[in-house]
Amino acid sequence: MTNTKSDTAFVEFERVQKSYDGENLVVKDLNLSMPKGEFLTMLGPSGSGKTTCLMMLAGFETATHGEIRLDGVSINHIPPHKRGIGMVFQNYALFPHMTVAENLSFPLEVRKMGKSIREEKVMRALSMVQMQDFAGRRPTQLSGGQQQRIALARALVFEPELVLMDEPLGALDKQLRETLQFEITHLAHELGITVVYVTHDQTEALTMSDRVAVFDDGRIQQLAPPDELYESPQNSFVAQFIGENNTLDGVVQEIKGNTCIVRLDSGDIIDAIPVNVSAVGDRTKVSIRPERVEFDKNRLKEGAHTLKAEVLEFIYMGDIFRTRLRVAGMDNFVIKSRNAPDQTRLVPGQQIEIGWLAQDCRALDA
């Protein structure tokens, strides 16, 4: 038993490592601390270690090294059924031989609660997810969305303070997924529970979470609120993984306070803010969001560097226009513009000049 590190931390990972085969680390030196009531999403490509972290927290995998604490108490050696953590699984894992009510009643039964209390709690949990009318059904008689609601209700029915969700919406169609994202976040905030949510869908991560931990290669690449993550990615992995992103390769030519000048491989010069480049001469990947690129000279700052571009393709997407350009010798530079009455529609073959505000252009690690 170790004493608490910080008073506000509810869930804490400290120097946690995990290896399955004794040769490769799936999770490398994970440090994470989250306060009570937070909705934290672990986001990352498959194989990045996010699910392993969740399983270690749930108790189904043991950490090879390091300590996991829940409410200040080390839970490394507590078996899963004593941790009192609710969990929603990817394929719902509703027991097929039990009715919906029996599924919900199961965690209460193993906690030896009386029948009347059980029934009351089951009905309350069902009404939380608007599924009161389905108590007598079997899971197989429900649609995917309904099953997911029941799985959620089952994870909440015994009133855990921490709920883990392992890609719970992965198998649902887009519309249902959006509805449920909304419902889950509302429910979590209403009940004040702490949620650790695992997904590989960045939209889901951005819309639902208080904070997002971006995983790659067994490490957290960045842990930040969604807006910060999108607008100020700390490295090129995060920049590329979150949202759409244009990348230009180059060398830092000059650093002046919080701006720098980058010479691209094509020889063009652009402005950027240095994020994790430290010295003149460093190679860098410059990242610009498509919607922050301007091609109307009047909107650009005086003296801003511009690049010549040729329009290759114009795609009408309804709310936005997506235009693919050839910039600095690269064919996959994308810009997005809002579909407004005064918006210019570019024509393939057209020669334009593009530019951006220096703060929207981030010079990241190469």
Next chain:
Amino acid sequence: MTDTANSGPVLAADGRPLKASLNRALRRQKLRAMLLIAPLLIFIMITFVVPIGQMLFRSVENQIVSEVLPRTTQMLVEWDASSGEAPDNTFFAALTKDLMVAVEKKQHTRLGSRLNYETTGVSSLFRKSGRKVDDMGEGYTDQFVAFDPTWADPAFWADLMEAPSAAQALPQTTDAYNAFASTIMSEDDQDPRAEQPWHTVYLSLHQDLTADPAADFSGLPAEIAAAQAVAGGFAMDDLAAAYIDIDEDWGTVETWQTIQTYSSKFTNGYFLNAVDMQKSPDGAEWRPEDQQIYLTLFVRTMIMSMTITISCILLGYPVAWLLANLPMRQANLLMILVLLPFWTSLLVRTSAWKVLLQQQGVINDIVVWLGLVADDNRLALINNATGTIIAMTHILLPFMILPLYSVMKTIPPTYLRAAKSLGATNWTAFWRVYFPQSVPGIGAGSILVFILSIGYYITPEIVGGTKGVFISNRIAYHISSSLNWGLAAALGAILLAMVLLLYWAYDRIVGIDNVKLGG
């Protein structure tokens, strides 16, 4: 939706009903499917359905008595056994006529064995009588020939019997002569015109001539009328006394009653026998205690099959669980070990158990060496029910493991994780969540093992001794040793009915669609 409801059946584009169109489109497919399974279907019909059907038919079939003794059984219809008196000479006359033919055709011993299943001693009765039946009625022949030597002339007989009015005027004689003629032609390849008729023909002639003293034989040769005049004065053979002289059982009501009881073409006698009952004048009744064996055997077969099934579940479940949950490499190795017995001869495996289990065998030696059992008190592990259960559990274990494994393979491990995350201990998670989902596998395995063991033969035969044999061993005995196929068929039919009944019960309780053999 609404327009189809209003305008009757849905029509295809060409105006025909859609259903008919669909059927026509599918007919080709169905035909092709039928062609594909046709070879197997025919094979199964010929090698499986027909023989089993025939075998089952034997359990009620009983034509031999009425076929071999047609005249006797016809007369016995009228006979009342409760009179307490054995039938008189007319019955023995009919018996003699039947036996003459039967002896020539060598059917009387088979009939004797058949009736011996019902009443012991009948077999020797028929054998002994068969040897002497040639002489029965000789007195009549002698008297007819003494009266007129023409009666000894085969050609005269043949001409007489060919006369158109003979059949009507001399019914018994014609009948007996025809039996004589056709029998010697078919059995001995002899010409009736060259052979003097059997004594039974003379016996019949005497019966015809004395039946009605006023009868008019004007359409027939004069010898008939002449014989009619003296026949009344002939000395009568006491056939009854002659038969009783051969075997006194002929004088008992019981013998005749047996023939009478089993003279119908179909009988439930085999089935009654198969459940330790027998026919009696008052209907079915239990056999004497010391003759009852089949019910005991049926019950033992059931109980031991259940024991074997339960042992298989207990031993097979953990193995199947391991198989389903181990990493691929180890699981494959284990699977080979499970399948290994299939690649070894059943006889070899059973014999191996004989070596292991006998009193001076490996297991007893080890237990004695360990000091768990005294040397003079070695365990009796073989030639009893224990031996059968041990050996059969081992042999049938794969049939339990494989269906269990294939069901367990489909239960995702997340269910157990989910249960544990909800607060269930390992045991509760297993018992409340995993086990119920594996029940279809247990069901499939149990049905397989139970049905296989209920009809098992070789293993109980080798290691079962007398206390560990099944009903199937008895069936095999009746098929190959006692040759009482009717009883074997009845026992088999009961066994089949029991299995179907259990299957039905299982379907009602668990549901047959819950049985999974894979996927």
